[in-house]
Amino acid sequence: MKHTIISIIFIMLLSVCTYAQDDYSKEPGYFDFGDLSVFEKGDGVTEVFLESNILQMVSAVTEDEEPELSAMLNGLKLVKVNVFEVSDKNEKGITSKIDDLDKKLVSQKWDRIVRSRGGDENVNVYIKTSGKTDIQGLVVTTLGKNDEAVFVNIVGSIDLKKIGKLGAKFDIPSLDKIDKQ
Amino acid sequence: MLEAISYKVLVDRYKNKIFSYALYMVKNRMDAEDVAQEVLIRLWNNMGKFRLPAAGSWIMRTTHNLCIDYLRRNQVMQQRSIFIDEESEERIIDTDKGNRPEIKTQQNITLDRIKAAVQKLPENLKSVFVLYEIEGFKYREISTTLEIPINSVKVYLLRARKKLQEDLKEYATQA
Amino acid sequence: MQHKRENIDERILEKIISVAYNDAGLLDKIKIHLLAGGKNPDVKKILEEYKRTAIKIKNIPLDECPDSVIESLRIQTRNENKSLFLKPAYIFAIITFIISTIIVVTLNQNNEEKPHYTKAEIELAEKQVKESLAIVNNVFKRTETLIQEEIFPKRIGKPIHKSLSIINEVLIGG
Numbered sequence: 197m198k199h200t201i202i203s204i205i206f207i208m209l210l211s212v213c214t215y216a217q218d219d220y221s222k223e224p225g226y227f228d229f230g231d232l233s234v235f236e237k238g239d240g241v242t243e244v245f246l247e248s249n250i251l252q253m254v255s256a257v258t259e260d261e262e263p264e265l266s267a268m269l270n271g272l273k274l275v276k277v278n279v280f281e282v283s284d285k286n287e288k289g290i291t292s293k294i295d296d297l298d299k300k301l302v303s304q305k306w307d308r309i310v311r312s313r314g315g316d317e318n319v320n321v322y323i324k325t326s327g328k329t330d331i332q333g334l335v336v337t338t339l340g341k342n343d344e345a346v347f348v349n350i351v352g353s354i355d356l357k358k359i360g361k362l363g364a365k366f367d368i369p370s371l372d373k374i375d376k377q
Numbered sequence: 378m379l380e381a382i383s384y385k386v387l388v389d390r391y392k393n394k395i396f397s398y399a400l401y402m403v404k405n406r407m408d409a410e411d412v413a414q415e416v417l418i419r420l421w422n423n424m425g426k427f428r429l430p431a432a433g434s435w436i437m438r439t440t441h442n443l444c445i446d447y448l449r450r451n452q453v454m455q456q457r458s459i460f461i462d463e464e465s466e467e468r469i470i471d472t473d474k475g476n477r478p479e480i481k482t483q484q485n486i487t488l489d490r491i492k493a494a495v496q497k498l499p500e501n502l503k504s505v506f507v508l509y510e511i512e513g514f515k516y517r518e519i520s521t522t523l524e525i526p527i528n529s530v531k532v533y534l535l536r537a538r539k540k541l542q543e544d545l546k547e548y549a550t551q552a
Numbered sequence: 553m554q555h556k557r558e559n560i561d562e563r564i565l566e567k568i569i570s571v572a573y574n575d576a577g578l579l580d581k582i583k584i585h586l587l588a589g590g591k592n593p594d595v596k597k598i599l600e601e602y603k604r605t606a607i608k609i610k611n612i613p614l615d616e617c618p619d620s621v622i623e624s625l626r627i628q629t630r631n632e633n634k635s636l637f638l639k640p641a642y643i644f645a646i647i648t649f650i651i652s653t654i655i656v657v658t659l660n661q662n663n664e665e666k667p668h669y670t671k672a673e674i675e676l677a678e679k680q681v682k683e684s685l686a687i688v689n690n691v692f693k694r695t696e697t698l699i700q701e702e703i704f705p706k707r708i709g710k711p712i713h714k715s716l717s718i719i720n721e722v723l724i725g726g
Contacts, residue, residue, distance in 0.1 A: 244680045253669055254678045269681065277684045303623040308407075310695045319695055336691050348688055356692075362682075363689025388622065396617035414621050421625070491608050510573075510609050538569050542605055 220248065220274045225324045225333020225351040227306070229297060232347065235280040235290060244277035251275065265362055271353035278347040282339065290345045294318065294337050297347075301335060316340060323356075331356060380424045387432055388417060394512045395440050401496060401507045402444035408451070412443045434521040437514070441504060441522060448500070494544045498537055505530055506537035560594055568595060572602030573609075 220226050246254075255269035282290060301322050302308060310321040317340045324333035334356070336348040350359070395416050399409035416439050427435045498506060504523060508514045509530075520527045560568075564587070570576035571584045588596035669677075 244684055246677055246680060246684075250669060250674070250677045251681070253674050254681055257674055258678060265681075275681060275684050277680075277687060279687075299620055302618075302620040305624060312695060317694070319691055321691065321695065334688070336688055338691055346687060346691075348684065348691075350684075350688070359685060360689055360692050363685035363687075363692070392617040392622065393614040396621070397615040400615050410618060410621050413617055414624060417621070417625055488608070488612065491605075492612060495609075495612075511612050511614065535566060535569060538573065538602070538605075541609075542602060545605060546601070 220351055223273055223332065223351050224326060225331075225349075225354070226274065227301065227304075227322075227324075227333065227335050227349050229278065229347050229349070230293075232278050232280070232293075235286055235293075235345070242277075242279040244275060246275040248273045264358065268355065268358050268362060272350065274349070274351040276347075276349040276351075280345045282343055282345050287339075290339055291318070294320065294339055294345075297337060306333070306335065316343075323354075334359070383429065384421055384424055387420060387436070391433065391436050392417070395436065398437065398440050398504075398507055398512060399444055401503060401511075402441070402500070403447050403451075404496060408447050412440065412447060415443055416440050431521075433514070434518050437508065437512075437518075437522040438524070445500075490548060491541075491545065494541055494548070497544065498540060502533050502537035502540065505533040506541070509534055560592070560598065564595070565598070568599050569602055572599055573606045 221228070251269045251272050251274075255266045258269070259266040280286070280290065298308070298311075298320060306322040306324050308320065308322050310319060312319040317338060320335075320337045322333075322335040323331050324335075326332045331354040332352070334348070334350040334354050336346065338344075338346045392413065396409055396413045399412040399416075400406065403409055403412060416436065419439055420436060423435075495503065495506065495511075505519055508519045508522065509516075514522070516527050516530050519530045523530070525533075564584075567576060567580045567584050571581050576584070584595065584599065588599050
């Protein structure tokens, strides 16, 4: 009887895992920002949405020249970035959205590791962990007054140190906007 | 089912008292939220292990003990806050920098200033003061919560009131 | 407190404070009010000072517990009804269902088309990934400065909260 039950549980888990392989929305590190289209007015709108398939492609292509980037991308399931230009018209709406997202993230058991308010910029950083040290998701929301609002969600097996290191490597000061796909 | 209903009633009745008390004791919202959450989890896990009329004392004793644990563990880090809320820090620290139009006399001491003065009280006086004056518990309940004699409750309360008055008087004369 | 306390002994002061905070007995209330009204003007002054503070104290509202604390509670109820699902007929039905699911899923997967990307699309994606990482790094850099200057003047010996240990390790390198 015991073996039967264990076999059933194992088979159920296997079938669930197999079926859900490409569905990133079920990943613990995924976060739905909801409808951001209301802020998509004006020229300063950019969006990045890279799913597992394309990330694997980039990982394969960069394996020789950028092995660290390649290794990091191999563990990711989704990279999602939205950038909006902030003006007097939409600043309140974006601030309110960020506050709502904050409450939602905390209620979904995301760890808020940084929250900075005041001066010219509001910054929030959240992580979703599995176990003691495994980070499965990263969310960043920033609002610079009369500048830009940024919403980032990275899903997958994340090493914050590596993200920081690689990000510093690719941080080109002259870069203004991300090309729209 | 009955337990779930009782739990809900207790949560509704005590959640703000738990959070307020924790906030006064640990002095930052993040830890206060952690304490409040832990108390409510423990409350659920212990439903049925205490008589409902004694629930208030049990809840506040658990809250108090968790706060003490936090304070002991975080002694070095009491001043830190991951929440760099510059505006709120200015609100608490900056009330005497002429940002408000009121005349600075004893009669116009702001609520924030009083709360800051309460926060500055020594732990043993603060816990009695907050439970009695702000949360409305009686001497006997406080005695059970903090596991101290009723006479000690009265003495601590008196000392807290005096210390508070001195602190606020000093603030008013400096302003 | 620089009142003229010479005329007021400690016992009287205690009674004044109790009256001001409205938890004195009736006799004490009468005694203090008589003193305040007539013979001792210092009593009146001290009483009024304490009363003003007491009124403000009584008006301090409770801080509201954030909804997020309540929403994050997970109440686990125990379901002690085990017996039903151990009957052989149910086990057979469950196994059949599971095997059918596996067959359907496997067939479905084999029929899925893998997406094809052009070289240009892959190059664009590579650029976007790098730019996304740069954005995140920018945030970390700004935050690191804030944390180092405002919060952590010294390295933490043994962080307790999980977030602190991550910040300490990643952003400051402690």
